[in-house]
Amino acid sequence: MAEFAARHSCHVHAYVLMTNHVHLLVTPNEEFAISRLMKDLGQHYVQDFNRANARSGTLWEGRFHSSVIDSTQYLFTCHRYIELNPVRAQMVSHPADHEWSSYCTNAHGSFSDLITPHPLYMALSDDGEERRRIYRGFFAKPLTEDELTKIRQTISSGRALGGPVHSWALNTSVGLSPERLRHPRQRRAIALPAE
Numbered sequence: 001m002a003e004f005a006a007r008h009s010c011h012v013h014a015y016v017l018m019t020n021h022v023h024l025l026v027t028p029n030e031e032f033a034i035s036r037l038m039k040d041l042g043q044h045y046v047q048d049f050n051r052a053n054a055r056s057g058t059l060w061e062g063r064f065h066s067s068v069i070d071s072t073q074y075l076f077t078c079h080r081y082i083e084l085n086p087v088r089a090q091m092v093s094h095p096a097d098h099e100w101s102s103y104c105t106n107a108h109g110s111f112s113d114l115i116t117p118h119p120l121y122m123a124l125s126d127d128g129e130e131r132r133r134i135y136r137g138f139f140a141k142p143l144t145e146d147e148l149t150k151i152r153q154t155i156s157s158g159r160a161l162g163g164p165v166h167s168w169a170l171n172t173s174v175g176l177s178p179e180r181l182r183h184p185r186q187r188r189a190i191a192l193p194a195e
Contacts, residue, residue, distance in 0.1 A: 002114040011116035017100035067154040070162030
């Protein structure tokens with residue numbers, strides 16, 4: 001993932017690997033960068049997996065889903081949605097206990113060659129320890145049902161996750177109504193922050 005993210009000029013801010021799906025929070029720096037990243041990653045991983053397990057054929061169930069988000073309003077909500085996923089699935093009692101997640105990098109400063117801090121994350125504080133303390137504070141309470149529903153609906157529909165002004169501006173800039181902002185090629189759960 002780190003290799004292909006760098007190759008396609010994508011910044012990964014958060015991730016979680018679950019038993020049957022993956023969530024990513026990514027900022028692409030070029031048009032179609034996410035699609036190229038996912039295509040290369042899928043092809044490379046499936047080939048390696050098939051070779052290691054003496055099998056052939058497809059591995060993924062379907063295409064990925066994506067949603068552009070208003071970073072100012074929803075960046076940390078999406079961080080929490082992603083990194084709390086193993087807790088909601090009752091796999092672990094705390095996000096730090098899930099080995100395949102960005103939580104320990106974002107909350108405790110563990111090294112990761114995959115994670116690139118988002119500018120809003122960096123703006124939490126000039127001091128790294130204080131920044132991580134503030135970040136951990138976001139996880140003091142679970143996401144509300146309204147937040148969960150809103151994120152899930154925007155991911156599955158491909159609509160923008162943002163306030164009315166953000167959604168209207170984004171949708172009209174690409175010539176779509178807020179209800180019709182859909183990506184023509186949807187794949188499995190990826191949230192994309194807007195700059």
